[in-house]
Amino acid sequence: MPSHKPFQTLTLADDLTITRMGYGAMQLAGPNVFGEPRDRDEALAVLREAVETGVTHIDTADFYGPEVTNRLIREALHPYDGITVATKVGARRGDDGSWIPSSDPKDLQAQVHENLDHLGVDVLDIVYLRLGNHDGTTDDSLEAEFTALAELRQQGLIRHLGLSGVSDAQLTEAQRIAPVVAIQNLYNLVNRQDEELVSRAARENIAFASFFPLGGFTPLQHGTLDTVAARLGASPQQVALAWLLHRSATTVVIPGTSSRAHLRENIAGADLELPADAITELDSIDTNA
Numbered sequence: 001m002p003s004h005k006p007f008q009t010l011t012l013a014d015d016l017t018i019t020r021m022g023y024g025a026m027q028l029a030g031p032n033v034f035g036e037p038r039d040r041d042e043a044l045a046v047l048r049e050a051v052e053t054g055v056t057h058i059d060t061a062d063f064y065g066p067e068v069t070n071r072l073i074r075e076a077l078h079p080y081d082g083i084t085v086a087t088k089v090g091a092r093r094g095d096d097g098s099w100i101p102s103s104d105p106k107d108l109q110a111q112v113h114e115n116l117d118h119l120g121v122d123v124l125d126i127v128y129l130r131l132g133n134h135d136g137t138t139d140d141s142l143e144a145e146f147t148a149l150a151e152l153r154q155q156g157l158i159r160h161l162g163l164s165g166v167s168d169a170q171l172t173e174a175q176r177i178a179p180v181v182a183i184q185n186l187y188n189l190v191n192r193q194d195e196e197l198v199s200r201a202a203r204e205n206i207a208f209a210s211f212f213p214l215g216g217f218t219p220l221q222h223g224t225l226d227t228v229a230a231r232l233g234a235s236p237q238q239v240a241l242a243w244l245l246h247r248s249a250t251t252v253v254i255p256g257t258s259s260r261a262h263l264r265e266n267i268a269g270a271d272l273e274l275p276a277d278a279i280t281e282l283d284s285i286d287t288n289a
Helices: 040-052 068-077 105-119 143-154 168-177 195-203 223-232 236-247 260-271 276-283
Strands: 009-013 016-019 057-059 084-089 091-093 099-101 124-130 158-164 180-186 207-211 251-253
Touching: 009 180, 040 057, 040 068, 040 260, 068 084, 068 105, 084 105, 105 124, 105 143, 124 143, 124 180, 143 158, 143 168, 158 168, 168 180, 168 195, 180 195, 195 207, 195 251, 223 236, 223 276, 236 251, 236 260, 236 276
Parallel strands: 057 084, 084 124, 124 158, 158 180, 180 207, 207 251
Antiparallel strands: 009 016, 091 099
């Protein structure tokens, strides 16, 4: 297995330290994040190799599959010694694979219990409330939903809470209810509408996990990114991950893949040191173009 530098870590609470290079399990499910993986053995091998390389931060959700990624994680990694598994609630899947928002407090609590069961644990490390607010502009109250999760935290079923698709105002509202240790929003080199929230997270020692750090279903494309990557002898994806890790002290990345070869490429992005001139070029990308 290729060697690399030890991953940087981030301590978010007395009992919570994660590697800033994480692994997102979404792509382990079948096409459109629905059904069983194309290659089950490879999916299990990817999870095991991620941990063997030093990743201690695994991101998942019971609505990936549904249930598929959580069951794979359990088979590959249980009992999760030294691993933090972060999951999400707030959605379900239709029989046709459709994504159905589901944030009724009673159903959120049911989803927590389903995650506990499918991951095979008595307590979940991190649970994100998925708000589906991808552009960070909706400020609808989350009091009822977040309070439901905070109650499960008080009962000892959840250690820490996070928010996904959250606005600045919603983060403020949630913090009045219970501590928030992590945010998971859409943010990457060419989509930086959450710049202020990234900076706030750093000030408050909240992890900012970028979902779709490499563009998701539409891979990142930009001439400057390609030019910088060619000059550094790296892939554009590696440069994009390195830029995110450089962006602030509390940014973390959770790129997903169903391939060990691709996993190794992503991990190499954590080793990539960007020179000052490269950072200046990347920072100057017009994200409004």
